[in-house]
Amino acid sequence: MSKYIRVKNIVIVALCITVVIMAAGYIILAIEIDKLQNVDSVFDVSFTNVKQISSIKGGSAEPSGSIDIQDSGKSLKMNFILNEVHDEIDYEITIQNRGTMDVALIDLIMSPDFTDFAILQAYDPISISLSTINGRILEPDEEATVKLSVFYNPVSSPSLEGMKKISGKVGILAESISSK
Secondary structure, eight states, X not given: OHHHHXXXXXXXXXXXXXXXXXXXXXXXXXXXXHHHHTSOOOOOXXXXXXXXXXXXXXXXXXXXXXXXXXXXXXXXXXXXXXXXXXOEEEEEEEEEEOSSSOEEEEEEEEESOTTSHHHHHHHTXXXXXXXXXXXXXXXXXXXXXXXXXXXXXXXXXXGGOSOEEEEEEEEEEEEEOOOO
16 A cells, blocks of 8 residues: 555656646747737838949930938939930849838829829930839848839930930838747
């Protein structure tokens, strides 16, 4: 009988030790989960680089332009001078997700809105286009490139000929889709 009681006591002690170890494991796990949930998610999508990839002159003078990154990478300031019909300048713009969450790029917003008919008439015959980024998903530290083209279209009226100076801004429209 005493052997039976000794085995019974050993089993009870082993079960108690198991419960204590499980409780300690649960506490450690709860602390780690809480740390993960309390990490501040950072939303930061920025322009990081702009480089001119081509310049085509339509006449005797070379078109010129500049795009400067402003507002800590949140916007681009554009200035272009196109001298004659068929002048064109192309840029490659790099956008980077510097945050800690995945983001979906929705669009690039230009000011003035060069897709608006009234503004197009004011800048006629210049057209500005951006390659699309709609729906592109960027994970943290991932980059995407966009092509921006400025083109001096053939003119329909001689009164529209001559050097054209254009200025504007571009911003990024994006939304968070998850947190890490």
